[in-house]
Amino acid sequence: MSIPKQPIQQRILKYTITALIVVGSIWSASGLEITLEKILKAPEQIAILVGAMFPLDLSAEAIERILPKVAESLFIAWAGTVIGALFSFPIAFLAANNVAVNYISETTKQILNGIRAFPELILAFVFLPITGLGALTGTLAIGIHSIGTLGKLSSEVIEGIDEGPLEAIKSSGGSKINELLFGVVPQVMPTITSYWLYRFEINLRASAVLGVVGAGGVGAELINQLRFRDFPRAGTVLVATVVLVLTVDTISAAIRRRIIKGRSVKV
Amino acid sequence: MINLPKKPPPSLMVFLGIPSALLFSYYCFLKVGFNLSDFKENLENRYLVTDPLFNPKWSWAIENASEALVETIQIAILASIVGCFVALPLSFYASQTTNQNKVSYFLYKSFLNLVRTIPDLFWAMMFTVAVGLGPFAGVLALVMFSLAIMGKLLSETIDSIDPGPLEAAKSSGASHNQSVFTSALPQVLPNFTAYFLYIFELCIRASVILGLVGAGGVGRIIETQRIFLRFDRISPIIVLILLVVILIEQFSVWLRRRIL
Numbered sequence: 001m002s003i004p005k006q007p008i009q010q011r012i013l014k015y016t017i018t019a020l021i022v023v024g025s026i027w028s029a030s031g032l033e034i035t036l037e038k039i040l041k042a043p044e045q046i047a048i049l050v051g052a053m054f055p056l057d058l059s060a061e062a063i064e065r066i067l068p069k070v071a072e073s074l075f076i077a078w079a080g081t082v083i084g085a086l087f088s089f090p091i092a093f094l095a096a097n098n099v100a101v102n103y104i105s106e107t108t109k110q111i112l113n114g115i116r117a118f119p120e121l122i123l124a125f126v127f128l129p130i131t132g133l134g135a136l137t138g139t140l141a142i143g144i145h146s147i148g149t150l151g152k153l154s155s156e157v158i159e160g161i162d163e164g165p166l167e168a169i170k171s172s173g174g175s176k177i178n179e180l181l182f183g184v185v186p187q188v189m190p191t192i193t194s195y196w197l198y199r200f201e202i203n204l205r206a207s208a209v210l211g212v213v214g215a216g217g218v219g220a221e222l223i224n225q226l227r228f229r230d231f232p233r234a235g236t237v238l239v240a241t242v243v244l245v246l247t248v249d250t251i252s253a254a255i256r257r258r259i260i261k262g263r264s265v266k267v
Numbered sequence: 268m269i270n271l272p273k274k275p276p277p278s279l280m281v282f283l284g285i286p287s288a289l290l291f292s293y294y295c296f297l298k299v300g301f302n303l304s305d306f307k308e309n310l311e312n313r314y315l316v317t318d319p320l321f322n323p324k325w326s327w328a329i330e331n332a333s334e335a336l337v338e339t340i341q342i343a344i345l346a347s348i349v350g351c352f353v354a355l356p357l358s359f360y361a362s363q364t365t366n367q368n369k370v371s372y373f374l375y376k377s378f379l380n381l382v383r384t385i386p387d388l389f390w391a392m393m394f395t396v397a398v399g400l401g402p403f404a405g406v407l408a409l410v411m412f413s414l415a416i417m418g419k420l421l422s423e424t425i426d427s428i429d430p431g432p433l434e435a436a437k438s439s440g441a442s443h444n445q446s447v448f449t450s451a452l453p454q455v456l457p458n459f460t461a462y463f464l465y466i467f468e469l470c471i472r473a474s475v476i477l478g479l480v481g482a483g484g485v486g487r488i489i490e491t492q493r494i495f496l497r498f499d500r501i502s503p504i505i506v507l508i509l510l511v512v513i514l515i516e517q518f519s520v521w522l523r524r525r526i527l
Contacts, residue, residue, distance in 0.1 A: 017460075024348065025348050025349070028344045028345035029345055032341050032406065034402075034403055042398050049393060072298070075294075082292045119476060122475075122476075126320070134300060138299075206386075209386045209387070212479055212480055213493075219388065226393070241386075241389070
């Protein structure tokens with residue numbers, strides 16, 4: 001049986017990609033001094049750490065200490081998302097090329113790109129000397145990063161709307177403001193709200209991490225417990241974070257589905 | 268006057284949801300200590316940051332950070348390759364199209380979800396404790412990070428493939444593994460490549476901050492200089508990182524367009 005051969009171009013592409021992957025991993029592994037010995041020892045070391053974390057430290061003192069920190073992460077994430085939502089909403093209209101004039105939308109888009117380029121952690125430690133150690137720093141860092149991401153997503157939603165209602169409002173004598181208020185906003189609101197919630201889920205993970213640089217939240221607790229080798233307590237922090245993230249993800253996903261798909265109607 | 272139909276009353280969710288969301292926001296701002304007067308006062312301190320931030324010491328940064336920057340890229344390359352290729356078989360077990368066994372499907376799916384809930388820096392902290400400080404811990408952390416994302420994206424893609432070829436392979440006598448290998452894998456390979464490049468970009472971004480917890484890469488230098496408030500040394504490093512990240516992203520976007 002003769003099977004047709006793959007075209008030569010595809011074969012070349014396939015070999016190039018394979019070579020790139022192999023060369024890339026060898027170059028990286030040798031540069032990082034990762035030896036077989038290290039890799040073989042790792043599972044055992046990880047098992048020891050996980051073993052040390054269980055049973056979790058569920059004493060009243062530990063819980064009293066950890067729960068407020070976990071809650072703080074939640075507050076930071078929500079407050080940051082609110083800042084992002086409030087500011088990104090008007091900015092999104094400026095960045096959408098079917099609403100704003102061309103050069104304004106281009107400049108706004110570039111500004112949003114610039115904001116998005118900085119990770120939250122970098123923003124956080126630029127803010128640290130200004131806002132001090134604590135939750136406010138984390139909130140601002142997350143808020144500003146969210147303006148960048150939400151602004152981009154929202155402006156893309158606005159660019160994708162149906163122009164019909166806008167024309168209808170214009171032809172019946174509505175002003176530009178009327179067009180935005182009654183033509184654009186009702187069309188984009190469900191999608192944009194669901195993006196806000198989605199961003200909240202991402203921000204929760206980010207705010208959990210921010211504590212590492214002292215910007216509030218549960219991250220500081222984890223790094224401290226690990227440094228003091230109090231592994232059961234570190235395990236408690238970890239489990240608490242996972243539970244919080246899973247709960248928030250589930251609730252938020254349910255609300256998002258409800259917003260996008262609408263109420264389920266019994267037929 | 269036209270007889271307009273009555274607007275339906277707002278649903279219970281809108282009725283209760285919006286006020287409670289507003290209340291919760293207010294409570295959050297209270298809790299994080301959003302205080303304008305303090306903020307204004309502290310803003311006077313900004314010269315501590317802004318002055319050195321805008322007087323970058325370029326020569327110092329290039330001399331000291333370039334090696335760590337290469338390390339960062341190496342961590343990202345290795346971790347994304349290993350993570351994605353480990354995730355490749357796992358995703359087939361975490362999709363109902365290719366895994367009929369409900370129990371193992373559920374186990375694989377929950378495993379991927381659990382890995383995804385733990386933030387990347389938490390993985391890094393744990394691995395630095397387990398295997399010691401250094402880039403190896405960073406690689407392991409990002410392997411978990413890319414494994415989780417690839418697992419989710421790819422298993423959802425496998426859920427939506429065309430089951431026809433799978434059935435065809437099975438009806439001509441192929442075993443389960445053979446039919447998955449010959450019929451399901453080729454269908455998702457283009458997506459796999461696209462996701463891989465996307466995850467590689469995410470890894471480059473994530474690997475920058477690994478050093479903050481001692482897991483190797485350029486973050487280590489940022490962390491030490493931050494302790495001494497040497498923002499004049501940090502700002503050129505940040506610019507360098509941004510440049511590298513943007514360059515690699517452009518390269519990856521170009522490659523994705525070539526392949527797909």
